[in-house]
Amino acid sequence: MDIMTRLADWQICPPLIEHPPLFTCDDADRLLVERPGTRLKNLFLRDNYGRRHALLLTRSDKQVDLKALSRQVGWSRLGFASADRLQRYLGVEPGHVSVLALVNDSEQEVELWLDQELENGDDFHCHPLRNTATVLLSKVDLQAFTARTGHTPLWLPVPAP
Template identity: 45%
Template sequence: MKHALYAFLDQHALTYQRFEHPPVYTCEEARQLCPDMPGAETKNLFLCDGKGMRHLLVAVPAEATVDLKALSQELDVKGLRFASPERLHRYLGLEPGSVTLLAVLNDRAGAVDVVVDASLWQADAILCHPLVNTETLAVPRAELMRFLELTGHPPRVIPVPQRAA
């Protein structure tokens, strides 16, 4: 699966820096095991509506705590909730712990909408797993935008509502 991603990136001459590391499952583990990578750390949430009809991949800064109720209202999606591991596998071909914006490559049906927090989108580069949690790519924002457009997933960039700490 990751080989198809690298082939796509190379085919479209998309640039990135690649870093190998031990498996990471949380933002905290990534911070401890993979310090000093050049780019914004992210938290990626795979969500669906209450009926399981709409699916969203939401990227926010790693330290963010998303207010799902407020985000549901902002996006006009009723009952926004975390999607199951089965849905994650069905729609993005991933296992929990490796959710990434780059997974939309696997959504050939265009069933997943991409939402990116406006503050995250200000970064020069964004850190993304290449469909596995043992590597990270630092992808320049312009290259990530091109990737998302090429895969048919132009992002909706909004200030994603956060819960107070």
């Protein structure tokens, strides 16, 4: 699926910036990729039993205390989901994760968690299902996108260690 075509069909037309492959936030730092807007870290998480999944968006430079976050949301021990789970639920490989991958979660099996520290951000950096480009998704477009995919964002204070 071409995510840019899907977005355009939904009247969401964000700018697209092509670049070399970026698997992590550190890769962007090393390549000195400069883009306007809010850089994000995308963490695909699961509970201890693998029954619940969440995509957490936070600042690219933030360290997250998963134990504290687990207690906060009432899930049994949060951990990172495997590459297999990432492919099964979001249809992408590691290093290609962004909120736009929720387009592949038609069953709404993945919760969307947004760090409250992002509330004043805009032009969120999102991979368009591939890590060789970045979409600058405005807050309004993010809301329109999540409404279309059926994912209601949960804004929460994400604890740091």
